[in-house]
Amino acid sequence: MRSLAAAITDSPTASQSLHRFVNASPWEWEPVRGQLRRWVEERTRPKAWTIGVAVVPKRGDQSCGVHRRFVPALGRTINCQVGIGQFLATSRGPIPVDWRLHLPGEWSEEKLRRRTRIPEAVHPVPAWAQVLDLADTMAADASPPLPLVVDLREYTEPDRLLLGLRQRARDFVVAVPDSLAVQLPGAVRPSGPAADRSASPISARRFLETEGELLRSVLGTSHLRPSGLTRVVTGLVRLPRGPQPQRFYRLFAEVPREGDQPTALWLTTLVHLSLEELLELASLPATIPRALRRLEGSFGLQDFEGRSYPGWHRHVTLVSAACGFQELSEVDPAGLPGTVPPARLIRAPRRPAQLPA
Structure with a gap:
């Protein structure tokens, strides 16, 4: 806050x-x-x-939503807040536009909720x-x-999220557990002892191993994936x-090539798209860690100094707006260069803190 104000x-x-504004x-x-x-x-x-899931380390336990969590990237358990961000996948990279603060059980x-000003309508719910x-x-x-592209293997109860998307008739490209x-596409639901055995469910991994069609697909140049050849199994x-x-x-x-680890299995409603397009969409989650690091390093995602629920939401809203503005201020709605100059980062010389005598 001091650096922003001093600018x-x-x-x-x-x-x-x-x-106070935040x-x-x-x-x-x-x-x-919106x-x-x-x-x-x-x-x-x-x-x-x-x-994108943003883990914000916290020293104390007073900030809204703070809890103990094991963070694989750090290899240890820490005090932290967890923000779940919605990113639009653009030609400039992923841009955050909405957030939810994860609240553990x-x-x-009531005491914690009053202290951090959590609205009555907001309750702890799973990430999915x-x-x-x-x-x-x-x-x-x-x-x-727009379709949701996400790795469901990172969530507990991924089937609940998948079912919710299906109930809402939302398109998706999601990485699913092997199990x-x-x-089979021609299967019918069992209706008695004489039901077709093909109606019995099998695991997704088993389906690709026994029923999938092996294809060699040519990938064009993409900002998400390098051009080249890859083998794909699908059905x-x-x-x-x-x-x-x-x-x-x-x-x-x-x-995978011989000796490589098995790759993720992806399920999609977008059966009309080519495999090249589907593989490009499936590469989107890999762009999120870098986007989160940029939000932390350039826009202060982890630097909120307050403890309240409304304050956290206003902070991440301003962070998202700053990121979007810096990325897109020179682009007009037609996608052509506009007349608005790109955003500049204003850096002021450091001043000593002016404290009362």
Whole structure:
């Protein structure tokens, strides 16, 4: 806050005013995010959206949503907040447009909720439910329907998220566990002792090994994937449970070279797309870690100094808006260079803190 305030004024109280603007002022963040999403969509025509999980280390236990969590990237358990971000996949890279703060079960305690100003309508829910909430918010905002591209293997109860997307008739390209139950495309539901054995579900990995078609696909140049040749195994399947039981889905995976680890299995509703297009979409989650590092290093994602639920949401909203502005301010809605100059980072010389005598 002090660095931001010092960039525009010498006032010794400016940083405190800026802190109050983020943490205590009453402005609503949802309309700002809706406008940000529409602004990004107009300038980039994104093809999909994906999810980024931001882990924010915390020293104490007073910040909203803070809890103990094992972080694989650090190899240890830390105190942290966890933010679930919605990113639009654009030609400029992923841009954040919406967020949810993950609240573990202990944050249902009334004392904690009052202290951090958690709204009555907000309750601890699993991460998969928050992803569905992000999808619902996008639909309610009248945004163009975009497929969700995400690795479900990173979630507990991935079948719950998959079922929620199917119930909402949302398109998706998702990495699924090897054990996901699928049915052959010609299978029918069992209706008695004489039912066709082909109706029995098998695992997704087993399906590709025994029924998948091996293809050699030529990939064009892409900002997400290098050009070259790759082998792909694929096939159409049905899902045995849930809504629309007769719908076809495409299951596919790259075939690893000898000695390599098995690759992820991807399931999609977009059966009309080419494998080249599907593989490019499937590469989107790999772009998120770098985007999160940039939000942390260049835009202060981890630098919120308050402890409240509203303050956290206003902070990540401003971080997202700053990122989107710097990436896209020179692009007009037609996708052509505009007249607005690109955003510049203003750096002020460091000043000693002006403390009262």
